[in-house]
Amino acid sequence: MMLSILTATFNRADLIGNLYESLKKQTCKDFEWIVVDDGSLDSTKEIIREYQKLNEISIKYVYKENGGKHSAINIAIEQASKDFCILIDSDDYLLVDSVEKIHKKINAHENINRNFIGYCFRCVLEDGSFLGSDFSNKYYLPKELVSTPTEVMRLALGDMAYVFKTSKLKQVKFPIIYGERFFPELYIWNQLSDVGRIKYFLHIPVCVVNYQADGLSSDFIKLLKGSPIAFYIYYIDMIKREKRIFQKIKYIVRVFQSIYFRLKK
Template structure:
């Protein structure tokens, strides 16, 4: 099997070596590495060029204007020629047998049943503690739907998957003006409703928790506020598609997601439009019920941004200049 490893990157020349070193040591060799440079201004290009000259790895390097991680992933998927692909973040690393473990699990499935699945999902470890990040699966080699993943077994925490490239090509991340980030769960949720996961309790990836100021962290509060349209889109999708089937399994989860819809809808100034896109009466009722919490979180964000984030970032810039 030939697979594609896609790494979207933006100004990560100082961490990208983790991917390179771990891919160089993989016991499974039949893969290409697609690096999508999302408008970096550091020495990413020079770093990758040196690897291309010296390494036997099949490294494809693509540069594009900055558009955010979803657009970089979409570009990588377009370029991918492997039957399966994986998204490896530019600051993380794969375990020595990580790819082999995933490929072996996929190939253990009979070819006539593979169309039922879209992903082989495995565990992630913390780079410092070496402990599993998040929950184990309820059993090894378990087959579950996306709904069971979230609402029956309530599995949380970082995971890593080998995914069917053809399905990702047909289901790209949405791209539009006004945001550069959509949670990865948006695609995982949508494909998980149509196809199943096969899950294994084996660690295949090492996760490096971001350090420093956190201003560039995609999952940080400032970037979530800045890209609120993408988050609201994900919340609307969950309320529309999952609420009718799974509410009584996880009522607190849906209450929180409805509150987040209000919170980020107000940040993106699109709350009414997003509210009107909710397709069920009880979905709208849940959003209204949770609105006071969402509004409170929105106000807290505004205060945090004004009195903590903006002054801290200004100080960091002054210190950098001096």
Template sequence: MAFLTVFTPAYNRAHTLQRTYESLCRQECKDFLWLIIDDGSTDQTSELVQSWQKKENGFEIQYIYKENGGMHTAHNTAYENIHTELNVCIDSDDWIAPGAVKKIRDTWEKVRDKGYAGMIALDADFSGNIIGKGFPAGMADTTLGGYYAAGGSGDKKLIYRTDVINSVPPYPVFPGEKYVGLVYKYILVDQKYKLYVMNEVVCEVEYQADGSTGTMWKQYLKNPKGFAFLRKAAMQYPSSKKRMIQDCIHYCSSSQIAKNRKYIQESPRKLLTVLCTPLGWALTEIIRNKAKENG
């Protein structure tokens, strides 16, 4: 019986999704199902997945097609349709590390009854190098924000209890925009739960030039309401004073790009927002220049 849903949001990734599939086929532990959320692809993603569904893979493959709305809406759809105890997102250009499902199962069996929201594990590149920093020696558990506030860096793989991730609100949708940072839900979960530290590589990643990481400057301009929303949440639950100031500057910038004249009134840190407004204008100019440089 599946204890884990591996879910994969996909948008025109038929050329990379094959390696995600093959990495799942190589798992010795098949106590999982694979949920693919097709975010409005116009390539051969549907046909490719249908061909896999006809094979004896050792695990169930579920496929949901939705209108294109951005990564966060694909996550909303995934969470609405996940019924296993745990879930983990493996992106459509990445693969799950060898033996990862068994490691997740074995580790979770040891800590299932300790009240954790799930587990935090490591990402590595295709050469095996850890993305960012690893976990400090002796760190048994942490919140996601606490890890970064303590000097951590780089993407980490989050394996959440499905009931916990669904206990906080879904990602909001802003008309005309297609980006809200996934960390929004993680911030809310951090307020009530910790994550058990699983000091293992669970996912091997390759950042695409047309992915959200590679196009972030343009994302700031295209999705200012989504970014302002995320920065408000981060200011409401700051992981550090330094981070709160950074988020406030970004909030000012995104609000200015969105032409929201009520941003000071709507801010959870009104005085700080007034003080950061000039820096927000400066950041806006940097964003516009960087977006032009990147085409």
């Protein structure tokens, strides 16, 4: 089993080096790094070209005009050539043994049961604490489970590191909507969970997140205003999946917000 690490980046020349350094230090080197530059105006291209010259890890670099992270992810998936794919943002990085842990867990399960379409691991903050709920010391909660992205979201675990079979990931794409530059990743993860099972490892961290003040996670309303059709599609889908009445109502409110912002554009 080999891994394609996919990174969509925009103007992160000052931070992408942290990710590169973490990839260089991996205890297992069975991976390729695919960087899709979504029209960066800084020195990202030159930096990645220098990394390629060093030939310390396998790197593919693709430059495209700015169209949003989801459009860059689509291209990265097309470029992937290994068995499994994981998305890592350019301002995040991996723990030194992340690739090794992913390999071991997936290989162990694939040797027994190949019915899983994907696997999911945890993210931590830079101080080492789990993002969201910490399940590591709660003996009454499972450390592993088979579930869906929508169901796991109820556990308040924050962003997670999904690893999907490349062959299955290539069968889905983020919708591209003219004039919009964002589409929620959970929409695609849910589509994948409709056709295959996902195994969650709630106690195994692989990714260190480093949220930026100007990052996509920093201003939800701005994202909603900028990509109302994308969020409309996403929330309509979530209404169908959600079982809790209160949460359904919240999603219905979001649908009307999306319509409102679309009419204002």
